[in-house]
Amino acid sequence: MKILILEDNPDHAELIEDACQSAFKTNTNLQAFTTLEAGLAALQAQAFDVALFDLDLPDSNVVDTVETLTTLDTPVPVVVLTSLNDVDVAMRLIHRGIQDYLPKEELSPVLLERVCRYAIERKKQQLRLEARAQAQQMFCQSLSHDFKSPIRNIGQLATMLKDNLAERGQLTDHDQHLLQLMEQRLDSMDDLVNGLYDYLSVDGMGxxxxxxxxxxxxxxxxxxxxxxxxxxxxxxxxxxxxxxxxxxxxxxxxxxxxxxxxxxxxxxxxxxxxxxxxxxxxxxxxxxxxxxxxxxxxxxxxxxxxxxxxxxxxxxxxxxxxxxxxxxxxxxxxxxxxxxxxxxxxxxxxxxxxx
Structure with a gap:
């Protein structure tokens, strides 16, 4: 089990490392960092099974760390280490995608092992769902794009038909009405396809x-x-x-x-x-x-x-x-x-x- 630990308090860091060693008895690789910058750099450069993050760090206060974590894009499950006073903050982070939280006052090898195992499984499920949703979104986006050309072509054909009937003097009031209805329906379809394309494109834009x-x-x-x-x-x-x-x-x-x-x-x-x-x-x-x-x-x-x-x-x-x-x-x-x-x-x- 390869674990990233982000904790600047030496006493807390020692307790966390001891709990990790007891929870994961074999093949445990712990890498500890004391600043958010160093922890994020390691998270981007290496593969970890789980990351344990403190919130109040020398280079980032709780508010800034929370903001960073809500936008963090990583396949590594993140567990937030909190004090009991930070539980509300941790719950908000979970709603934004962090896998779990663990109050330091309740830290034990048994609880740590369970929290980390659950966090890893939640992250795997999250990544599978995200991949499936992205594939569905790309399919629907491609489909909505492909609909644009035939809708435009039908509109052009309707206009040509209307002009040809008018030139031959064969365009009746009833024909005119039907062609106007066709144009209105095509405009509605075009609005729907364009709206769907924009709606699906929001998440896909860089x-x-x-x-x-x-x-x-x-x-x-x-x-x-x-x-x-x-x-x-x-x-x-x-x-x-x-x-x-x-x-x-x-x-x-x-x-x-x-x-x-x-x-x-x-x-x-x-x-x-x-x-x-x-x-x-x-x-x-x-x-x-x-x-x-x-x-x-x-x-x-x-x-x-x-x-x-x-x-x-x-x-x-x-x-x-x-x-x-x-x-x-x-x-x-x-x-x-x-x-x-x-x-x-x-x-x-x-x-x-x-x-």
């Missing part, structure tokens, strides 16, 4: 996080959206800040929020876009004058393919699900406030870019 000028992204959205160009909404906006994020994903986020506001507007679309500072985060506010959403339905709006019974069948049912996934990837938060007949306001929290 999340290069840089300083992003959110105001410049908004300008691109407003100039590039067909819904904005066709409906000409009234946009009342404040200058937006720079945030830390992925420019491509943030473009998709703003595009979906604004097009959602236009699609469900009452009369002339009016959209207010503002922001406020909330500690180290920017809270973006997008408010519309739409039909609004009753309280009992609001928990469903961020789920894929969930359309509310509004009498309108617009879009793919994926727009807000895409927004929610993008916010999650930015470690942000999205909140909806809405009442029927009074429009909706979406609050999106994103990390501010450093100076």
């Amino acid at each position: 999340l290069q996080m840089d300083r992003v000028d959110l105001d410049a992204v908004l300008n691109r959205v407003l100039s590039g959206s067909e819904w904005v160009q066709n409906k000409q909404p009234v946009i009342r906006r404040q200058p937006l800040p720079g945030v830390q994020g992925n420019a491509s994903l943030l473009y998709i986020l703003l595009l979906n929020l604004i097009e959602n506001a236009i699609k469900y507007s009452q009369g002339e679309p009016i959209i207010d876009i503002a922001w406020s500072r909330q500690g180290e985060h920017a809270q973006l506010c997008v408010k519309d004058n739409g039909i609004g959403i009753a309280a009992e339905y609001q928990e469903f709006v961020f789920q894929p393919f969930k359309r509310l019974n509004t009498g309108r069948s617009i879009g793919s049912g994926l727009g807000l699900a895409i927004v929610s996934r993008i916010v999650e990837h930015h470690k942000g938060r999205i909140v909806l406030q809405s009442r029927p007949g009074e429009g909706s306001t979406f609050y999106v929290s994103l990390p501010l870019a450093g100076d």
